[in-house]
Amino acid sequence: MFVVIxxxxxxxxxxxxSMLAEGHEVSCLDEDPESHxxxxxxxxxxxxxxxxxFTVGTALEIEAxxxxxxxxxxxxxxxxxxxxxxxIIAQLAKRRFDVPTVITRVLDPYRAQWxxxxxxxxxxxxxxxxxxxxxxxxxxxxxxxxxxxxxGGVDHEDADL
Amino acid sequence: xxxxxxxxxxxxxxxxxxxxxxxxxxxxxVTLIENDRERYLTVEQELEHNIQYGxxxxxxxxxxxxISRAGMVIAVTGDDxxxxxxxxxAKEKYLVERxxxxxxxxxxxxxxxxxxxxxxxxxxxxxxxxIEHEVPEYGLVHLxxxxxxxxxxxxxxxxxxxxxxxxxxxxxxxxxxxxxISVLRDNTGFVPDADTVLKPGDEILxxxxxxxxxxxxxxxxxxxxxxx
Numbered sequence: 001m002f003v004v005i006x007x008x009x010x011x012x013x014x015x016x017x018s019m020l021a022e023g024h025e026v027s028c029l030d031e032d033p034e035s036h037x038x039x040x041x042x043x044x045x046x047x048x049x050x051x052x053x054f055t056v057g058t059a060l061e062i063e064a065x066x067x068x069x070x071x072x073x074x075x076x077x078x079x080x081x082x083x084x085x086x087x088i089i090a091q092l093a094k095r096r097f098d099v100p101t102v103i104t105r106v107l108d109p110y111r112a113q114w115x116x117x118x119x120x121x122x123x124x125x126x127x128x129x130x131x132x133x134x135x136x137x138x139x140x141x142x143x144x145x146x147x148x149x150x151x152g153g154v155d156h157e158d159a160d161l
Numbered sequence: 162x163x164x165x166x167x168x169x170x171x172x173x174x175x176x177x178x179x180x181x182x183x184x185x186x187x188x189x190x191v192t193l194i195e196n197d198r199e200r201y202l203t204v205e206q207e208l209e210h211n212i213q214y215g216x217x218x219x220x221x222x223x224x225x226x227x228i229s230r231a232g233m234v235i236a237v238t239g240d241d242x243x244x245x246x247x248x249x250x251a252k253e254k255y256l257v258e259r260x261x262x263x264x265x266x267x268x269x270x271x272x273x274x275x276x277x278x279x280x281x282x283x284x285x286x287x288x289x290x291x292i293e294h295e296v297p298e299y300g301l302v303h304l305x306x307x308x309x310x311x312x313x314x315x316x317x318x319x320x321x322x323x324x325x326x327x328x329x330x331x332x333x334x335x336x337x338x339x340x341x342i343s344v345l346r347d348n349t350g351f352v353p354d355a356d357t358v359l360k361p362g363d364e365i366l367x368x369x370x371x372x373x374x375x376x377x378x379x380x381x382x383x384x385x386x387x388x389x
Contacts (some may be wrong), residue, residue: 060241060266060269062271082242083218084218084245085242087242088245091276092272092275095275108220110221111220111250114220114254
């Protein structure tokens with residue numbers, strides 16, 4: 001399978017390494033040439049020697065997307081640090097290049113939800129974090145409920161005295 | 162503007178600020194949204210409650226500005242992705258009737274088109290258009306473009322060796338889907354009739370389907386068959 005990843009930050013680079021290690025063909029596009037180094041974290045050979053591809057360019061440039069191989073991508077991942085950029089390039093990948101699977105990282109839960117409702121495959125790390133935190137706090141609440149908590153059932157004004 | 166509508170403008174740069182000021186002076190209700198704190202404070206001294214601070218690609222910021230009752234959203238930030246996203250949600254989520262988007266990089270215009278964001282305005286294209294107008298030899302000038310209606314009005318300079326020069330209007334064989342509407346000669350314009358004879362140096366205005374533009378410019382252009 002051929003995976004094109006736009007935005008080789010922490011998330012994109014980790015995903016790229018995993019997919020390459022699992023035997024997939026991986027091509028990364030990033031506007032920052034320095035992000036190439038992030039792809040090689042923990043590797044004993046260069047990214048290219050491992051079979052990976054890396055293109056420097058802006059995601060909105062058709063030439064850059066084409067150079068990265070979007071036209072024959074099976075999976076396209078939009079994981080730049082900009083929600084709006086990700087949302088726009090995901091639509092380019094889908095509508096213009098007919099990529100079968102397009103996955104978009106959107107940090108803002110509201111935007112992620114609305115575009116998901118429109119049929120976009122969005123991943124919202126913030127939503128995941130909120131859900132996990134809610135679960136943890138609820139679990140703590142249910143543990144404290146039995147013992148009435150640290151305030152010992154006294155209301156706050158009294159406890160402050 | 163006879164009809165007063167509620168207009169949201171995103172981006173308080175030079176374009177957004179001046180637009181807001183002009184539209185307010187015309188009596189419209191306007192809210193400008195700016196996400197740079199310093200810029201916001203500067204513009205706020207003049208526009209007061211007509212500017213709000215926030216990132217308009219955060220949907221709650223648009224909602225706080227009252228987007229659901231806006232008749233028009235204008236996105237003029239310096240970032241094309243932001244302008245596209247804001248116009249897309251304005252149109253498709255909040256059903257705003259009219260949107261206008263600024264294109265910063267003219268190469269991104271095709272993306273605005275792909276996402277159905279029209280009209281989009283690019284300063285670079287506007288200036289190129291003016292250059293065409295000021296330097297007619299540069300080629301043809303687009304006076305009006307209505308791409309969705311498949312109509313445009315163009316201005317063309319007849320070169321000395323145009324095959325149409327010296328011909329009567331009734332003898333012209335313009336492509337189907339095009340019509341000669343006026344002639345500019347010696348600094349005056351007139352509507353030609355069947356007996357008008359075209360001269361080299363005439364500027365002609367034609368209304369046409371953009372798809373026959375090439376045929377039309379070739380028809381009025383230099384007569385290549387004669388010179389060979």
